[in-house]
Amino acid sequence: MEIEIKSQSDDEIVFIVRDAEVPFINAIRRCAMVNVPKIAIEDVNIVRNDSAMFNEVLAHRLGLTPLVSNLDAIEGLPLPEDEGWEYDEEKDTWADNIKKGVLFELKEVGPKAEGESKVIYSKHLISSDETIKPVYDTIPLVKLKKDEVIDIEAVAKVGYGKDHAKWIPTTVCAYKQYPKITFNEDKEVDYDCALACPRGVLKSDRRSKHIKILDIENCTMCKSCVRASSNGYINVGYHENDFIFRIETDGSMPPKEVLLKACDKLGEKADKFIRFSEEGGSK
Numbered sequence: 001m002e003i004e005i006k007s008q009s010d011d012e013i014v015f016i017v018r019d020a021e022v023p024f025i026n027a028i029r030r031c032a033m034v035n036v037p038k039i040a041i042e043d044v045n046i047v048r049n050d051s052a053m054f055n056e057v058l059a060h061r062l063g064l065t066p067l068v069s070n071l072d073a074i075e076g077l078p079l080p081e082d083e084g085w086e087y088d089e090e091k092d093t094w095a096d097n098i099k100k101g102v103l104f105e106l107k108e109v110g111p112k113a114e115g116e117s118k119v120i121y122s123k124h125l126i127s128s129d130e131t132i133k134p135v136y137d138t139i140p141l142v143k144l145k146k147d148e149v150i151d152i153e154a155v156a157k158v159g160y161g162k163d164h165a166k167w168i169p170t171t172v173c174a175y176k177q178y179p180k181i182t183f184n185e186d187k188e189v190d191y192d193c194a195l196a197c198p199r200g201v202l203k204s205d206r207r208s209k210h211i212k213i214l215d216i217e218n219c220t221m222c223k224s225c226v227r228a229s230s231n232g233y234i235n236v237g238y239h240e241n242d243f244i245f246r247i248e249t250d251g252s253m254p255p256k257e258v259l260l261k262a263c264d265k266l267g268e269k270a271d272k273f274i275r276f277s278e279e280g281g282s283k
């Protein structure tokens with residue numbers, strides 16, 4: 001198997017995997033989405049909410065606010081599989097619950113003047129841990145009118161995407177098989193197929209009487225070019241075992257970290273399965 005990184009930024013990585021199988025690539029995709037630990041607001045204590053927004057909607061909005069969640073930042077925080085991770089109102093006090101995660105406070109007052117309003121943004125969330133804070137400052141949370149007060153305490157905990165979408169670190173996690181475009185050279189060149197491509201993959205070159213492939217990796221295999229060609233000049237298919245993989249995150253953690261952690265998790269699962277098989281075989 002060969003891996004080649006095509007591009008990488010703070011929130012997106014695109015790489016090509018050659019000579020792999022669909023189930024393996026799909027297992028990595030699934031692990032990246034649902035098995036990589038990430039921190040998000042889980043428990044919310046609304047002391048006062050004078051705004052027009054329902055408490056439940058506000059709590060949901062806080063939960064979906066991406067928080068800085070790189071592996072160094074969440075190191076040492078309890079995981080859902082650890083005992084006592086879940087807040088039990090009957091047994092625990094709110095102070096006990098705070099010890100299991102990172103405390104956020106949101107205490108704001110609306111404007112003094114009649115008719116004015118104030119938008120409360122994610123930057124107004126005050127964290128008890130300076131490394132774990134909202135990724136973006138400008139996510140609107142709630143709007144306050146004259147003298148309205150909002151007073152909220154919330155605890156962010158580490159969780160997995162398999163339990164709730166707020167813990168999914170990826171916004172895009174997808175692969176496609178590597179496109180393959182061929183031309184039937186025994187047929188007359190059909191320039192209509194290049195005109196039909198919505199992605200700028202094909203370019204007519206009338207001087208040399210052929211069609212150039214400008215960027216095959218940009219091809220979505222939509223086959224608009226095939227449908228536009230009246231004489232079957234172009235064929236679009238894919239390489240069975242080569243893939244273009246793209247991971248984009250919500251900014252909470254670098255995409256490379258998501259990928260590495262997903263591979264670790266897949267390795268752990270495979271080890272567990274091997275141990276289970278071996279133990280089962282020896283019985």
Ligand code: SF4
Nearest residue numbers: 197219220222223225
């Ligand atoms: S399959 Fe679609 S994207 Fe690919 S070359 Fe043809 S028209 Fe363009």
